[in-house]
Amino acid sequence: MNGQESSKVFMQGNAAIAEGAVAAGARFYAGYPITPSSEVAELASQKMLETGGVYVQMEDELGSIAAVIGAALTGKKAFTATSGPGFSLMQENLGVAILGEVPCVVVNVQRSGPSTGLATKPAQADVMQACWGRHGDQLVIVLTPASVQECFDLTVTAFNLSEQFRVPVILLADEIVGHMREAITLPRPEELKVVNRKKPDCAAEKYLPFSPSSDGVPPLASFGSDYIFHITSSMHGESGYSQNDPANAGEKIKRLFSKIEDRLDEFVLYKHYYDLQEDLDLLIITFGCTTRPARAAAMRVGDKKIGVLQLITMWPFPDKIVAQAAAKTRAILVPELNLGQVIREVERVAGKQTPVYGLHKSNGEGFKPSEIIARIEEVTK
Amino acid sequence: MSEQNASWKEYIKESMLPQMWCSGCGNGIVLGALARAMAKLNLEKNKVVVVTGIGCWGKADDYFTCSALHGTHGRALAFATGVKAANPELDVIVLMGDGDGVTIGGNHLIHAARRNIDLTVVLLNNNNYGMTGGQASALTPLGMVTSTTKYGNPERDLDICSLVDAAGANYVARGTVYHVPQLDKLISDGINKKGFSFIEALSPCPTHFGRRNKLGDAVKMVKTLKENAVNVNSSQAQEGDLKEGSFLIGKLAERYDDDFNTAYEKIRQKIKTK
Numbered sequence: 122m123n124g125q126e127s128s129k130v131f132m133q134g135n136a137a138i139a140e141g142a143v144a145a146g147a148r149f150y151a152g153y154p155i156t157p158s159s160e161v162a163e164l165a166s167q168k169m170l171e172t173g174g175v176y177v178q179m180e181d182e183l184g185s186i187a188a189v190i191g192a193a194l195t196g197k198k199a200f201t202a203t204s205g206p207g208f209s210l211m212q213e214n215l216g217v218a219i220l221g222e223v224p225c226v227v228v229n230v231q232r233s234g235p236s237t238g239l240a241t242k243p244a245q246a247d248v249m250q251a252c253w254g255r256h257g258d259q260l261v262i263v264l265t266p267a268s269v270q271e272c273f274d275l276t277v278t279a280f281n282l283s284e285q286f287r288v289p290v291i292l293l294a295d296e297i298v299g300h301m302r303e304a305i306t307l308p309r310p311e312e313l314k315v316v317n318r319k320k321p322d323c324a325a326e327k328y329l330p331f332s333p334s335s336d337g338v339p340p341l342a343s344f345g346s347d348y349i350f351h352i353t354s355s356m357h358g359e360s361g362y363s364q365n366d367p368a369n370a371g372e373k374i375k376r377l378f379s380k381i382e383d384r385l386d387e388f389v390l391y392k393h394y395y396d397l398q399e400d401l402d403l404l405i406i407t408f409g410c411t412t413r414p415a416r417a418a419a420m421r422v423g424d425k426k427i428g429v430l431q432l433i434t435m436w437p438f439p440d441k442i443v444a445q446a447a448a449k450t451r452a453i454l455v456p457e458l459n460l461g462q463v464i465r466e467v468e469r470v471a472g473k474q475t476p477v478y479g480l481h482k483s484n485g486e487g488f489k490p491s492e493i494i495a496r497i498e499e500v501t502k
Numbered sequence: 503m504s505e506q507n508a509s510w511k512e513y514i515k516e517s518m519l520p521q522m523w524c525s526g527c528g529n530g531i532v533l534g535a536l537a538r539a540m541a542k543l544n545l546e547k548n549k550v551v552v553v554t555g556i557g558c559w560g561k562a563d564d565y566f567t568c569s570a571l572h573g574t575h576g577r578a579l580a581f582a583t584g585v586k587a588a589n590p591e592l593d594v595i596v597l598m599g600d601g602d603g604v605t606i607g608g609n610h611l612i613h614a615a616r617r618n619i620d621l622t623v624v625l626l627n628n629n630n631y632g633m634t635g636g637q638a639s640a641l642t643p644l645g646m647v648t649s650t651t652k653y654g655n656p657e658r659d660l661d662i663c664s665l666v667d668a669a670g671a672n673y674v675a676r677g678t679v680y681h682v683p684q685l686d687k688l689i690s691d692g693i694n695k696k697g698f699s700f701i702e703a704l705s706p707c708p709t710h711f712g713r714r715n716k717l718g719d720a721v722k723m724v725k726t727l728k729e730n731a732v733n734v735n736s737s738q739a740q741e742g743d744l745k746e747g748s749f750l751i752g753k754l755a756e757r758y759d760d761d762f763n764t765a766y767e768k769i770r771q772k773i774k775t776k
Contacts (some may be wrong), residue, residue, distance in 0.1 A: 127605075139619075148588075149584070149587070149588050151584060168771055170769065170773060171773070173770075175587045175588055175766065177584070177587050177617075177762075178611040179580065179583070179613075180610060180612075181609065181610050183576075184579075184580035184583070184609075184610055184613075185576060185579065185580075187573060187574070187577045187580035187581045187583075188580050188581065188583045188584030189583065189584060190573075190581060191571060191580075191581040191582060191583065191584025191585035192584035192585065192586070192587065192588035193554070193584075194571060194585065195584075195588040195589040195592070197588045197589075198590070199584070213574055214573070214574055215574055216574075217574055233611075259629065319631075325548075336531070343589075343590050344569050344571075344585060344589065344592060345548065345549055345551075345591055345592050346548065346550045347548055347642060348548070349547060349548050349567070349568060349569050350569055350767075351563065351564075351569065351570045351571075351572070352570070352571050352572070353570075353571075353572035354572055354573055354574055355572065359629075361710075362564060363564070418765060427723060427750075442617055468603075
């Protein structure tokens with residue numbers, strides 16, 4: 122696995138996430154075990170020791186994300202993994218990472234809820250929690266893997282985007298993908314695109330940790346370097362000290378959005394399993410573990426033109442891609458393992474001109490292709 | 503590092519003065535003690551990170567010329583754990599109040615002490631939540647009046663030094679804002695000590711706690727600290743023998759156990775030599 126050749130390996134989704142993190146340069150993990158994400162922690166505890174990094178098993182998830190933020194500020198690439206209830210506990214300090222512009226990666230391998238719910242069963246019901254879980258106006262990036270290969274690849278992408286934009290990135294996996302085992306290709310290190318955060322190059326006394334460069338993202342120094350700087354969870358000015366005037370607060374919040382939204386086109390990731398030029402009878406919009414049964418269903422319904430569009434960048438929502446796809450189909454179907462979270466986004470974008478149908482399941486089971494086929498037949502009658 | 507001790511002024515950001523705390527508050531005295539401790543140890547400013555929580559004392563990081571991380575209520579130790587575990591070269595000093603560090607943050611405190619991570623905590627105990635308006639904390643004594651215990655506190659307070667000692671910290675001490683030279687030394691010894699160091703600094707909050715409990719002005723409250731303090735060095739007294747209201751000051755516990763980073767590195771070396 123550490124050789125110079127790209128290699129084909131049989132691996133679990135959660136293991137691929139840990140491998141991807143190490144490949145992306147992660148050298149710090151703080152976490153608290155929770156099913157169905159625990160294998161990420163188990164592997165990270167071993168990998169961090171072996172690669173010169175540090176693993177800390179924290180007392181809870183509130184502490185885990187706080188430790189990740191502290192480590193990230195020393196210059197390390199840092200991450201944690203959890204599931205729904207633990208993710209809820211991380212929300213407050215994720216706000217610190219957003220306002221303090223601290224790069225880090227949080228993996229949420231979703232399980233059924235609410236609360237302890239069906240603790241080990243699959244669900245995709247944390248989508249809105251991932252997008253909106255924190256209080257206040259804020260924006261993060263959310264990526265959703267649908268296969269073990271994507272678990273690896275998107276973990277690398279998550280670190281790259283977090284470093285590039287100084288923003289927490291959430292890898293929103295699910296129990297089915299996290300516990301799935303399949304053959305994947307691990308790239309050679311030189312094949313891998315790894316992004317590192319921009320560091321300041323000004324004189325130490327001139328450094329302002331929140332003064333944006335031309336792309337809206339300020340360079341980030343490390344604690345312990347020549348640069349002395351303050352990071353605060355309070356509203357702050359470019360110097361990093363508290364600043365409470367409305368003009369500064371308004372500008373800061375706007376920049377936190379625009380540094381990501383202005384460059385969304387660069388990282389809207391999706392896959393389409395149909396010819397984009399073709400007019401469709403039905404477009405199935407999927408993410409994560411709904412993708413495979415939807416593809417199987419689309420292939421088995423032979424008499425209609427059915428496409429599958431898999432959303433990977435889930436947040437900020439890829440309005441443009443969904444709108445373009447919606448213009449070429451008579452109807453849209455959104456199957457999801459919740460009672461309606463992503464469908465609302467699809468309706469917002471496409472619902473005025475294209476009928477949008479849902480297929481929702483919240484009983485701790487995944488979709489069978491037959492269930493999706495039955496729904497396809499209903500909505501294309 | 504020069505042979506000469508640095509001046510405490512090098513560690514205080516004068517442009518941020520005067521400090522924002524109420525008149526009679528003890529925070530400024532502890533701030534000075536910490537700056538003098540840093541100067542005595544000639545700490546390299548760019549190798550120091552002050553980590554704070556929320557509350558009056560949580561604002562203290564603004565006044566230091568080193569790097570700082572001001573986190574969320576109760577979580578300062580968790581942020582600091584990440585900083586120190588990721589970069590053992592740094593001197594990480596954690597400033598928390600009794601509400602922040604013990605009440606909401608108690609779990610992190612127990613585990614940071616158990617983990618014996620090489621941090622220095624200066625916990626400012628003024629017996630209530632100052633910044634929020636003087637509500638009861640886990641260090642408000644039984645029966646005392648606060649804005650949320652107007653007829654007296656029904657809950658007992660915690661002996662936080664005993665708890666941190668029991669959790670396994672390498673260094674535990676208590677000082678007061680009356681016994682300033684001793685407080686300076688307790689803090690510098692704590693910074694010098696490898697492993698988890700915990701210094702409880704008793705400090706008056708005349709604005710809220712003193713006023714509601716008719717404890718007199720700041721001077722009277724500091725005199726009360728003087729009268730009730732029993733120095734561990736000059737007394738054979740155990741905590742249990744003290745008369746009501748009295749407390750021990752000085753170094754209360756010391757161990758020489760490996761800190762977290764040392765223990766972690768030992769394991770790393772073991773797998774390397776396999």
